[in-house]
Amino acid sequence: MTGHDLWVYGVVAQGDEVRPEERNIEGGEDFVWIRAASLAALASYVPAADYNEKALARHQDDASWVVGRVQASAAVIADVFSRRVIIPFKFGAVFSTPESLQKRLHEQRTEFHELLKRLENKEEWGVKIFGSIEAQSIRMVEWKLDQAVKNGVTSGKLYMLKKQLRQSNLRDAERDLKEKARRVHQLLLMSTDAHQIGKAASEPPISGNSVCLMKSSYLVSSSERNQFLTRIHDAGRQYEELQVKVSGPWAPYSFCRTK
Amino acid sequence: MSQSTSLADLLERVLDKGVVIAGDITVLVADVELLTIKIRLLVASVDKAMEIGVNWWQDDPYLNIRAKQLVERNRELETELASLRQANLETIQTRLDVLESALKKPGPRDSRRKSEKP
Known part of the structure; x- marks a missing residue:
C-alpha cells in the first residue's frame, strides 16, 4: 500500500493465525498476516507520514496519542494471546514493506521458533x-x-x-x-x-x-x-x-x- | 494481595518490553525507557495531569469516575495512615516515658541496698 507502513503486533506459528476481535492501532478493523519461514506476523497498515521517525518523536510528548495506541496494541496482543502463543513485538515496530518483514522473519526463524516452543502454555x-x-x-x-x-x-x-x-x-x-x-x-x-x-x-x-x-x-x-x-x-x-x-x-x- | 492491571503496568510492559528486532525496521521508538517514565509520571498524578491539560481519560466515563474515586480514596487512606502512625508513635513514647519514670523512682530493692550501705 503506497504511503503506508506496517505496524507489527507480534509473531505466531503459521497455522495459529486467528482474527483479532479488537480494533487495530488506528481504530480500524483490518489486519494482515505476513507469512514467512512457517511464521506469521500480525500487522496492520498505518499512514507512513504519521509513523515516521519525526512524527513519532512529535507524538512522544502527546500522552493521549501514545496511551491510546499502547492500549490498542496491548488489546490486540492480549486477544491473540488468550487463544494462541504469540511473541509480542516492542511498541513502535514499523516495517516499510511486507518483504522487509518477511526477510526479518526468515533471518530470525530459529530464534522465533525456539521462543514459541518455550512460551507454549506460559x-x-x-x-x-x-x-x-x-x-x-x-x-x-x-x-x-x-x-x-x-x-x-x-x-x-x-x-x-x-x-x-x-x-x-x-x-x-x-x-x-x-x-x-x-x-x-x-x-x-x-x-x-x-x-x-x-x-x-x-x-x-x-x-x-x-x-x-x-x-x-x-x-x-x-x-x-x-x-x-x-x-x-x-x-x-x-x-x-x-x-x-x-x-x-x-x-x-x-x-x-x-x- | 491486590490484583489489578493499572495503566502504568500496561505502559511499562508494552513500551518497555517485547521483541526488539534490528535491521530493516523503519522506526523504533527511541529511548522507550525515558518515554515510559515520562508517560507514567503523567498518569501517576491525575491532578497534575489535569493541571497541564492532559485529560484524555475524561472522554472515558469509566476512567473519569474511577480516577476521581481512586484519588479521593488515596487521600483518605494517607490521612488515616498518618494519624495511625502518629498515634503509634505517641503510644510508644508514652510507654517509654512511664517506664523511664518508673525506673527513676527508687524501688524496694534500691531502698534496701541504700539502707544496707554503711
Whole structure:
C-alpha cells in the first residue's frame, strides 16, 4: 500500500493465525498476516507520514496519542494471546514493506521458533511488593519494647529504645522489609519457569508512603497459575507489613528477548 | 494481595518490553525507557495531569469516575495512615516515658541496698 507502513503486533506459528476481535492501532478493523519461514506476523497498515521517525518523536510528548495506541496494541496482543502463543513485538515496530518483514522473519526463524516452543502454555505475571519503612520502624521499636518489658527494663535499654525511636530506625526497617520481600520472591520461584527482576527504585510510592521493595515478572505455566496466586495470597497473609500487587496474566512481554 | 492491571503496568510492559528486532525496521521508538517514565509520571498524578491539560481519560466515563474515586480514596487512606502512625508513635513514647519514670523512682530493692550501705 503506497504511503503506508506496517505496524507489527507480534509473531505466531503459521497455522495459529486467528482474527483479532479488537480494533487495530488506528481504530480500524483490518489486519494482515505476513507469512514467512512457517511464521506469521500480525500487522496492520498505518499512514507512513504519521509513523515516521519525526512524527513519532512529535507524538512522544502527546500522552493521549501514545496511551491510546499502547492500549490498542496491548488489546490486540492480549486477544491473540488468550487463544494462541504469540511473541509480542516492542511498541513502535514499523516495517516499510511486507518483504522487509518477511526477510526479518526468515533471518530470525530459529530464534522465533525456539521462543514459541518455550512460551507454549506460559503466561507472564507482574508482582510488585511494597512496604512502609517508617511504619515498619515503629513496629520494630514496639516489638523491642514489648520484649524489654517482658525481660525486665533497664535504663540502658530504655535509652537505646528512645534513641531508636528518635532515629526511626529506618535502615534496619528497610533491610527487614527487603529481606521479607526477598523471601516472598523465593517462594514464588517455586511455581515459575523464569523470572526477571525490575528496577524497584523507579516505581513511585503508593498510598501511605509505601515504597517498592521488589518488582519482578514471572513466567508461569497456565497449569501452575492457581498455585502461583495461592503462594502470593499466603505470603500476603504471612507478612502483613507487605503490600503485594499482582497484575496478569500478560502475554510474555518480558520473556521474549532474542539473542 | 491486590490484583489489578493499572495503566502504568500496561505502559511499562508494552513500551518497555517485547521483541526488539534490528535491521530493516523503519522506526523504533527511541529511548522507550525515558518515554515510559515520562508517560507514567503523567498518569501517576491525575491532578497534575489535569493541571497541564492532559485529560484524555475524561472522554472515558469509566476512567473519569474511577480516577476521581481512586484519588479521593488515596487521600483518605494517607490521612488515616498518618494519624495511625502518629498515634503509634505517641503510644510508644508514652510507654517509654512511664517506664523511664518508673525506673527513676527508687524501688524496694534500691531502698534496701541504700539502707544496707554503711
